[in-house]
Amino acid sequence: MKGKATSFDIAHYAGVSQSTVSRALRNSPLVNEETRKKVHEIAKELNYKVDKNASNLRTQQSNTIALLLFEDPTKDDSQINPFFLAMLGSITRACANVGYDLLISFQQSSKDWHADYEDSHRADGIILLGYGDFIDYQEKLDKLMVQGTKFVCWGAKVEQSPRLSISCDNYHGGQLAAEHLINLKRTNCAFIGDASEHSPEFFARFNGFNDEFKKHGLEIDSRKIANAISTDDSGFHATKSLISNNIKFDALFAASDLIAIGAISALTQAGIKVPEDVAVIGFDDIPIASFTTPPLTTVHQNTSKAGEMLVTNLLRLIHEQDIEENLLIPELIIRASTR
Template sequence: MSVGRDAELPRPRRAAGSGHYTSLDIALLAGVSQSTVSRALNGSRSVGTATRQRIETIARELDYHVDLRARHLRTQQTGALTLLMFADPALGGGGLNPFFLAMIAGITEAANKRGYDLIVSLQQLSDDWHGDYLRSRKSDGLILLGYGDYQRLQRTLRELASHDTRFVRWGVVQADQPGLSVGCDNREGCRRATAHLLALGRRRIAFLGEHSSRSPEFRDRYLGYGDAVRAAGLRVDPRLCINARLNELHAGAGAVARLLATAVPFDAVVAASDQIAISAMGSLQRAGIRVPEDVAVVGFDDLPLGALSSPSLTTVRQDPMLAGERLVATLVAQIGGGRSDSVLIPPQLIVRESCGAGALSPSPDAAATRRTARR
């Protein structure tokens, strides 16, 4: 049966005495089971896209709405989700990663679409936040943004899992991880960024970012950088790999200072975040090094500030609205008892001015300035 704006649905019976259509009516019209209708309208990813869209269309045509109060009473649920963000004072501006701020809109919209209230909480990493959450029972599930040291976080995640807590976090997707996560394909994103620089003729590419097991996103970005360098028949020069942590406000400037102090030539920088990249660009320019003529720069995240920097920043985009949608969908599927898996979001390379057109020859003055800066 074709259902659309111009198609008139045959009207099924209404529930006796209710005056409203039921999920059973929708199931009969869609040719599926009542449980499939319930999963589809609750956002479960276990229902195929075409089936879900057909069910949603029929529900709109019948002006059917899920009785949230009845559902919550029946399932003994609160009808709320908790979004827990971690503050790091070293970041400034309230201690929040700016990328997480962009993600809030996607999470809020996705929760509202599924009939859930959203409780937003800001915590310090040192607080007993997991104990507070387990005791509060204020919501049906937990979304985690940010975590500091990943090795330390794993212990807490295992504790949450041991209490059958429904939770999902933004971060790397690993086979042996506690619980579920939604994350960007960091390795592929940084591989694309580095390959783009190599295609422009850049050959001495530095990487700025931490790449230890404490920071698995940055580690994956470093691995993607190495993949592209080796695929071009080059070797990764460890002298061009400078540690820079996201939770250090001026990490990019400090990394550039250490890089220049090595006196190792370089013509491009891949930064593990936009914050590091923007800070690095400022430091390069203050040293008399032109971006992109002398050194091309690429970041990661696609923060709004990157498009406004001078020059505008080439970066790898993590879609914050899609990320928010996937986080909520994954958590709601857990709450509903359906199948739920971790999700890997594909990255997108956004090319702007900081890469330029290729490996341009620096002027004699710029080259001399650069040599002086290294000394």
């Protein structure tokens, strides 16, 4: 036998028509139990696998989801944010559980992104994953909406857009962090991240944090805010600049764990002790957070659940069903960096 076996080959060997083979393989109740068995046997023998292209072409669906990852640019471009990697893992698993394949593509923020996976029938729907602002892409997202493309985003909800976003309750996460520091009486706090609408998630974290502080008559001094994108490198430099500007603080809230790791590195290098001199708290609870020195106190996002929510909600969208809950509840994980 040259080439792969087709349903016609099976039909030939089984002495039935190709139609019957197709039905038998999909366990249609229309086909006789005996022939069904025979067909399955022969199929196994020939190592037959349904041709997905033919099948997808006919049924007009691909049983595939496309995942577009948007990344802040980093110096080494093979470096991916561990948080997204965790998400990627859970999304893959969630897809596998519902029998969907996953197509992956990394997007350069700058480049034109090829969201044509759905147009070209390669995927039934799209998951967009990235830190923060899809604002730059608003126009394109609107176009997707108009076209009727099924997609979900991870990230902060943008009010003016009707698209479906799944996200963590970042605001509440910020509150948790603030509450914890207040309990520790570490209220002279710095913030490393981006406290502007440009990074809706970071912004929400910051606002939750600061609002909680305000409830206690406190506030983050604006001079103690340093901008950073979500890389250890960026966190390192932002923290270093605070230190070199001789700004004093006894606590530091980092908008993400990677930033926190960079911050700890910068503090330690400057001879500032964590947590004795400065308590550090991060956000995300990436895998390595528990193995930093000292282990990092952080706000945990349940990535397993997040991946599941993204996938199931996208499927609901695809099947035109109503959406389930779409807010992930964060949880404070206390480790040595604030003790």
